[in-house]
Amino acid sequence: MSNNDTLKDAGLKVTHPRSEILDILQANPEMHLSADEIHNKLVDNKQSIGLATVYRVLTQLEIAGLIQKNQFSDNQSSYEIKKQHHDHLICTKCGKIIEFMNDDLEKLQEKISDKYQFRLDSHVMTLFGVCKNGSCQNE
Ligand SMILES: [Zn+2]
Ligand SMILES: [Zn+2]
Structure with missing residues (x-):
């Protein structure tokens, strides 16, 4: 299209x-x-x-x-x-962004919401850290 x-x-x-x-x-x-x-x-x-x-x-x-x-x-x-739902890992050294999707994590969020009788509409999951790149991890 x-x-x-x-x-x-x-x-x-x-x-x-x-x-x-x-x-x-x-x-x-x-x-x-x-x-x-x-x-x-x-x-x-x-x-x-x-x-x-x-x-x-x-x-x-x-x-x-x-x-x-x-x-x-x-x-x-x-x-x-816009593509399928995914979450992100972000390297705070080089700015690299890695996309991931984890079913267990998605289900866990629904479980938590259920526990609080909360109607879950969306979530934002962003993990900050340092990527596997040697020059990022060696500093
Ligand atoms: Zn990096
Ligand atoms: Zn993305």
């Missing part, structure tokens, strides 16, 4: 900025990009789309359920194309 169809299916009018930004995130499904990084890629692709527009479009795409916004640090959000 072309990303223009994806936009239409999500009820969004196809505009050049929406199409270009969705394209970048679709082309890099494993990446978690900040608005600045997305903007830089647009500049690399010779697209004159301002940073304010990037922010506005990202919010629209997020509300439409096409992308996921992550808050891995206080001062910056990162965006990824």
